[in-house]
Amino acid sequence: MLRLSKQIIEIVKYYELLFHLAIRELKIRYKYPFLGFLWMLFVPLCMVFIFKVVFSVIIKISVPPYPFFVFLITAVFPWNYLAMSLSQATTSLVDSSNLIKKVYFPREIVPLSILLGNLFSFLLTMGLILILLPLIRIEITPLVLFLPFVIILQTLFMTGLVLMSSSLQVLYRDVKYIVEIILLLWFYLTPVFYPLSLVEGISTKFLRIYMLNPLACLITVYRLILLPGFNSTLPEGITVSYLVNYTVLTCVCLFMLGLLVFRRYDRRISDFV
Amino acid sequence: MNIIELENIGKKYILQYEKGAFIKDVLPRLFIPKEKREFWALRNINLALEKGESLGLIGRNGAGKSTFLNILAGISSPTEGKVEVRGKVSTLLTLGAGFHPELTGIDNIYLNGVILGLKIGEIKNRIKEIIEFSELKDFIKQPLYTYSSGMILRLGFSIAVHIDFDILLMDEILSVGDIPFQEKCLKKIGAFKETAKTLIIASQSLDLIKALCHRALLLEKGRGILLDEPEKVISRYLELVQKETVQKTKESQYPYYPKYPDDIEKIKTGWETRIGTGEARILEVKLRDKKGKERNAFQTGESLRIDVKYKVEKEIKGPHFGVAVFREDYLYCYGPNTRFDGIKIKKLRKGIGNFSIEFKNIILGSGDYRLSIAVWNKDENNPYDYRYAYYKFKIFGDGKEEKSLLDIPCSLSINGKRLRKSASAFLKKIIKESVAEDLVGIEKPRISGRWGKEKKAFNPNENLRILLRIKILRIINAPFVRISLHNEDGILIQESCFDTGKDITPPDARLSLYYPGMPLLRGKYSLSIGIGSKKNPEGYQYMLSLANVEFQTNRKDHGIVYIPHRWRLKNP
16 A cells, blocks of 8 residues: 555656646647647537437437437547547557656656546547537536546546556557457447446346446446436436445556556566567 | 665566567477576676766677666666665756657757656746757747757757756767767766766767766676776776777779878878788788787777788898878878888798887877888888778777877976876867957966976977966966967867866966977977966967977988887798
8 A cells, every 4th residue: 555655656746747748649639630629629529410410310219318319428428538548548658668768757657648638638528518418408417516526536447447558568569459359348338329228128137247347337427417317217226326336446446456557567668668 | 975876786688589479479488498588688786876976887889888877767677686876867868758749849848858857847947048058049949840850969968958966877978969069068068077966977988988987887798897997997998899990801903102191182092092012911910908919999108019910922122111100080190110210121031921010108199090001112112012091990098079189198387386187178178269368468488398498499209398477467266277289280289288276376377387208200389378267167368379399300200290119020
């Protein structure tokens, strides 16, 4: 525990570097496009629009009592945040070998800066969603005050993930491909595109196993916060307190596990990148 | 308390056949014993450095210098042993870590500064200085991809030297920018040394290490071989790396070649050629030190022996042997031969023979040199074999920036008190030409022999004393004195620089500079003298061509300098 806190303190000491690297990422990404940073808002806006057209005009489906595209946008952006960060951060240590081999700083900074950059655009997107929801007549409840906490939890969760995947990638270059496969599988095992009732329809036993997936809980928590009355649509046996407790527990555990794994391989990173 | 303590440091790498690949990495692991797959880049390194003490790392490529620096920097961690570093470490291992081509110079300063451990506020305070030092001017607002590689390095260096640190680690980075910028960097680094920062420098530039470091560590195959004064370590290193470069057997046609190749154009056309009628042929040329070890790099003041083996194809009468030393810039330094030295050789019979010439004290300044070897006919108009500037060797001096041809000892006394010769290489550049201030007035010196009897013409290796009176109006704290000798072509022959360390007081100071032997052959030389101090590093006054000295001799030896030597012949 002492070592763990030392590790965290060392990372925090270099917060300026962390921010600067994240800003560098963003600056480089948006420097040349004509619209620049506006793309950060424009892309999610377009996505919402496309979902709206596809799922309310062309394929008319809904997840009662919500239109399908509303159901979708409350989950797809948190998922994208995770998927993009994880796949970008996995190779980050290997990619910045010229930095790692030349200067000392806590190596955790490298994958975390990728995460931070993505967090920034995710926050913008969530802000956009919060503006859009009233426009499409979805009421925003005081529950939304919990949104920052959920985002922090998700970020902790992802911190653990990227620390593990990026440090392992240094030693085993196969990790990148495994991560891609896991992400695909995970996507289908997470209720982004379908409601939980669909899983319940298979069997209640399966639902219980299914809900061990921390992301399933996390995504559901997002919907609980953003969609009023969503708790009434939860399948039987899945309570709000279970969802919240399980999410908190897994996020914190994975965060610590990530730090541990990273520390274990830290000494070898500069020799192998 | 020691600022750096290393105890039994070792760094092991596991050799991988191909990183992470199954067939090429995992399978060999099963069959190749562990010990063979291990590689110790460093082992059993012990070191304790005090604050302000500087260390030079010397060794061939792959000796472990960079690994050593990486461990000190915290970039990689040692496999065994204890590292204790007390103080803030800054690294100049590569310039511009984290630079991004798409960002502007200013953005990159911030980014690189943060990477090197500065806070944003600190960078803001220094950014002006950094930009000014880099001399990038308006380019600083342009993205980095518009920069030349020299500009990028300059920017990187400027950031790195504007960071507060206790320990600075440097790895072969002083090839930054053009020569004026390099000098600026050297000066900056020299200034760090004076503010009691600890420098650790890995470099192939032995002169630099000699000038900057208090101690040096010689690494070879990851082991620390010798930790001692730089001079001792360097000569051990030179012994270690002798071999190669000297020999080159390029067979060329025998073009006509003039007899006295003094003119630079002729030297250039002859460079690296071989001519001769072929009755005798040079087979092998070896350069050896005092102990008879083969080497091609020497320190000023060491002994240098040239051993030549030749073959006589046909009996020849009245031949003689000659050697010549050139500097890499085609300067003909010295060319003695057996005829000038009065050695008569009646004839050489068919067979193999040897001759050697030994310079007990090679007084040349640091630089790259070339050697010609020749076997001449009786009248010295047709060589049997003449290898022109064919063999290379190096001389390491005391780390002066400006290359003077000679590097000979001299002593300075002020008002009758003798001083030690300063080793500071940075003072030299500091006194600028053409600066004059009323505070100091350098009077025309009196040039004399050892006992002060005024003299205008000297013989080679005669004692030379220069007596100076300097008028001063105010106390000057610890002035430094620079005295240089140029020949008529403007070539710098000898330069001596002293950090007096003592104050001089009005109304005047008497300086006496004594060379116990000025090894020049013939010609007129001009003497320039400058005075500066730490407070006024630009110099109070620098007087060009203040006096003239003439050298005369009956010797016929070619070249500029005279180096005492001894021939040894073994004729067939």
